[in-house]
Structure formats: C-alpha cells, structure tokens
Amino acid sequence: MAEIKKVIFLGLGFPNVEKRNFLYSWLMLEFKRQGHDVLVLTADDNRKHSEVLMEGGLKVLRVPSTSLFGSNKLVKGISNVMLPYLYKRALKKHNIAMDFDLILMPTPPITLIDVVLWIKKKSNGKLYLILRDIFPQNAVDLKMMKPKGFIHSFFRKKEIKLYQASDYIGCMSKANVDYVKKHNAYLNPQKLHLLPNWAELAEIDYADPNATKAQFGLEGKIIAIFGGNMGKPQKLENIINLAKECQDLEDLVFFMVGRGTEKPRIAKMVKDFGLTNVIIKDSLPKEEYNNLLSLADIGLISLSQDFTIPNYPSKVLSYYMFKKPVLASVDINTDFGTDQERIQCGLWSEAGDIDAFKKNMMKLYKDENLRKQLGENGYQYVTQNLTTEIAYKTIMSQLSQ
Known part of the structure; x- marks a missing residue:
C-alpha cells in the first residue's frame, strides 16, 4: 500500500506524555519517532473548550466531554454515545485536514465507530483496530447487561459495524483471535492477527x-x-x-x-x-x-x-x-x-x-x-x-x- 505518513489515533483518555505514559502513549510516541505525522484525538472531562496542543512532541486535540469514567452507568453510557459527535465537531472546528493514511482505534469504546467511518470516508485511510475489549459480551458476562435486550442489541450492532469497517484487527492473544472468528462468522478472518500488549x-x-x-x-x-x-x-x-x-x-x-x-x-x-x-x-x-x-x-x-x-x-x-x-x-x-x-x-x-x-x-x-x-x-x-x-x-x- 501507499506510504503511511499521517496517522490519527482516537481513544477515550490520553495523559499528557510530559507527565505520564501508558500503553497507547508509548505507541504514539513510537510512531512519532519513526517519522509519522501523528494526531491524537482524546476526550478530556476537565476541559471546557476543545484545543490542539503540543505535548512532548505529540499533537493532541483535546475535546471536552461529560464523565466517561466513574460509577454512574447512565452518565458513562450517554457520554460514550455522545463522544463521536463531539469528536467530529472538534475536528471541523479546528479545520483538521481529513487526509490520514492510517486510523488507529483501540477498544474500548466501540461507539467511536461513527466518527471513525466519517474520517475513513473523507481521508480514504486504512482503519487498524486495536482490540483490547470484547464489548458488549464482557458486560453480559459480568451481568451488567441483559443478553439480547435493547441495549445489548444496540451495542452489538456497533460492534459488528466496527469489525466490518476495520481493515486490520490486532488481538491480544490467540484465544482472542479464535473467539472473534467463532462469534463473527461474517468476518474475513484474514483481518485478524496477533498484537500482544506492549511495554516501554x-x-x-x-x-x-x-x-x-x-x-x-x-x-x-x-x-x-x-x-x-x-x-x-x-x-x-x-x-x-x-x-x-x-x-x-x-x-x-x-x-x-x-x-x-x-x-x-x-x-x-x-x-x-x-x-x-x-x-x-x-x-x-x-x-x-x-x-x-x-x-x-x-x-x-x-x-x-x-x-x-x-x-x-x-x-x-x-x-x-x-x-x-x-x-x-x-x-x-x-x-x-x-x-x-x-x-x-x-x-x-x-x-x-x-x-x-x-x-x-x-x-x-x-x-x-x-x-x-x-x-x-x-x-x-x-x-x-x-x-x-x-x-x-x-x-x-x-x-x-
């Protein structure tokens, strides 16, 4: 495929790399070190206005949101559903050029699929899904969601939509690869491969x-x-x-x-x-x-x-x-x-x-x-x-x- 120059990463939270790092900040810093033009798009519930910042050499678009974490399930659910709309609005507001060669998205959440599809269509970039959370089945397992109910069906449709839109799906372990294949027969198995967690x-x-x-x-x-x-x-x-x-x-x-x-x-x-x-x-x-x-x-x-x-x-x-x-x-x-x-x-x-x-x-x-x-x-x-x-x-x- 064509050379990968511009990369966008969409996630829930992303710490300022000058203060703290974690799984995905390590990865984005590595992309930056390898010469890619990187933009991180992340929610920030401590912010009132969206802003593009330079943090440790990374360009980060921080978008205000309601609480995505904590114990209130209803607030978390609404916040996750609203997030793609907030992201899309922020990208437009800051005139971010839709010319990305690679779109990186981890799970959770799966709700970002709608804004990801919009970016994918505009930029014609490839979508690489970093699968770290098989939702909504994990919520069903923990009895936090009823199987085949309205809420489960809503999120399951989002999950299927995400898998179908992804060009590549990196899974944590072989058992994850096998599970996704088994429970998503419609999916091209060639998309799936092993991408274990990493450390710096x-x-x-x-x-x-x-x-x-x-x-x-x-x-x-x-x-x-x-x-x-x-x-x-x-x-x-x-x-x-x-x-x-x-x-x-x-x-x-x-x-x-x-x-x-x-x-x-x-x-x-x-x-x-x-x-x-x-x-x-x-x-x-x-x-x-x-x-x-x-x-x-x-x-x-x-x-x-x-x-x-x-x-x-x-x-x-x-x-x-x-x-x-x-x-x-x-x-x-x-x-x-x-x-x-x-x-x-x-x-x-x-x-x-x-x-x-x-x-x-x-x-x-x-x-x-x-x-x-x-x-x-x-x-x-x-x-x-x-x-x-x-x-x-x-x-x-x-x-x-």
Whole structure:
C-alpha cells in the first residue's frame, strides 16, 4: 500500500506524555519517532473548550466531554454515545485536514465507530483496530447487561459495524483471535492477527534504586502486590479470600493499589474479615508505585470466573519489567494462564479455587530462588517479544501486506 505518513489515533483518555505514559502513549510516541505525522484525538472531562496542543512532541486535540469514567452507568453510557459527535465537531472546528493514511482505534469504546467511518470516508485511510475489549459480551458476562435486550442489541450492532469497517484487527492473544472468528462468522478472518500488549522498558528508570521496604513500613515482609483497576472484571474477592487463608503467615502482606467501582466493597470485606495482612491504597504517583513494585516479591493477577471472553490483563507487563513472578487466579476461557506456563514466569489457578490459589502462593512464598527465576523469565520475555517497537513493527507489517 501507499506510504503511511499521517496517522490519527482516537481513544477515550490520553495523559499528557510530559507527565505520564501508558500503553497507547508509548505507541504514539513510537510512531512519532519513526517519522509519522501523528494526531491524537482524546476526550478530556476537565476541559471546557476543545484545543490542539503540543505535548512532548505529540499533537493532541483535546475535546471536552461529560464523565466517561466513574460509577454512574447512565452518565458513562450517554457520554460514550455522545463522544463521536463531539469528536467530529472538534475536528471541523479546528479545520483538521481529513487526509490520514492510517486510523488507529483501540477498544474500548466501540461507539467511536461513527466518527471513525466519517474520517475513513473523507481521508480514504486504512482503519487498524486495536482490540483490547470484547464489548458488549464482557458486560453480559459480568451481568451488567441483559443478553439480547435493547441495549445489548444496540451495542452489538456497533460492534459488528466496527469489525466490518476495520481493515486490520490486532488481538491480544490467540484465544482472542479464535473467539472473534467463532462469534463473527461474517468476518474475513484474514483481518485478524496477533498484537500482544506492549511495554516501554524505560519505565523502569522511574524507580528509585535506593528505595527500601522501611519507607513503606514493610520491613521483613514478603510483599504480594496488586496494582490497577479495582472493578468487577478483576473479581478481587479472589485475592481477599487468599489473604484470609494466609493470615497465619505473619511476614506475608497483600498490598493493593488502585481505584475502581469495587474498591469500597473490597475494603469492607477486609474490615469485616478483620484482615491485618491487607493494605489498600489509592493510585500512587508513578515513581512511588514503581518504587513499591521494585521492592515487591510477587505480582498478583485476578479475573472473574464468569468471563466467556478471553481477557488478558495488561498490568502483567509491569510485573515482567520489574522481574516479579506472577501469581494468577483467572477464568478458564483466557489463555493467560497457559501463557504463564509457556513463558515459565508464574503460576496460575482457576478463579474461585482458593485452595489451588493458596497452594501456588505457598510455592512462591517458600522458594525465593523460584521467585527470582520466574521473574527473570518474564523480564526476558518482555524484552524479546513485547516492546513498543515490536508492536509498531507488527502493525506496519500488516499494512504492507
């Protein structure tokens, strides 16, 4: 195909890269480093007027929106439905030329399909879908939406429309590729390929090598850390029940960092159980979290056993980067657990099986050498297979076919 010069990325939220980075900012910075003209289009519910800004070398069009996050489902739903109209209006207002060669869109959300189709028609660019969320089925799995009801049908039509419009679809894992093929028979399977999550190894530089457990009041403790969203998909009861079963291990502490709709309920469980081996904190500054992560001994992953879709937790990348062995409790439909076996970087058990979860915890708790070896294996895997540059090359290789 023709040379890829101009690229637009559409997403929900996008931090100022001068202050913080995440999965997609790493990718867009890589596109910029590779010589592409990049525009990021993102919502910003702290802004009253849309504005084009230069942030760390990236051109970013920030569009005011109502709340896209939080616990109010109705407000979130309306905000997501309105977003494509707000994006289209902002593009027109700022006279953004519709001459993009490549349109990058991750899920969530699927509702951006309408503005994406408008951009695609105007620019004749190719649409690359970064599939990270199979919606609305994940909402059905978590009983947040009734199957085949009006709302489900509305979003399912959007999903089908998005898949059909996409020229390429990058999936997190092989199980994701297989799932989309199985449940979307109309779709050309040649569109689908593997695009695993990626990491920027420079993030490790944000940890203080002189940080000590004493700074966090964790002297003499083995730390099992969970960092990230605390919502229904994570089913954090798995971790709390494990902590309950491990109360007799006085030097083992479960440190949970993050925010989410389930955090108050999880905190109440800790209080009701009288657990003294669980610490729950709000999201920490990046440097402070990385300091804590560098001192931790075990990285925790938890997913709901109700999932029929193959979720794949991106937070594991930070565990890999900081050489932490992974202890996971996940559903049987994801291939995350079997990947841990293949990479030999962690242990996993089926979500809800606390006995098996504890058995794996005891293996790691008792064997420091095992922890170090699994952590090293994860680090080697991410450096050889999951860097941002590799993700960029995967995308570009698809475009050249």
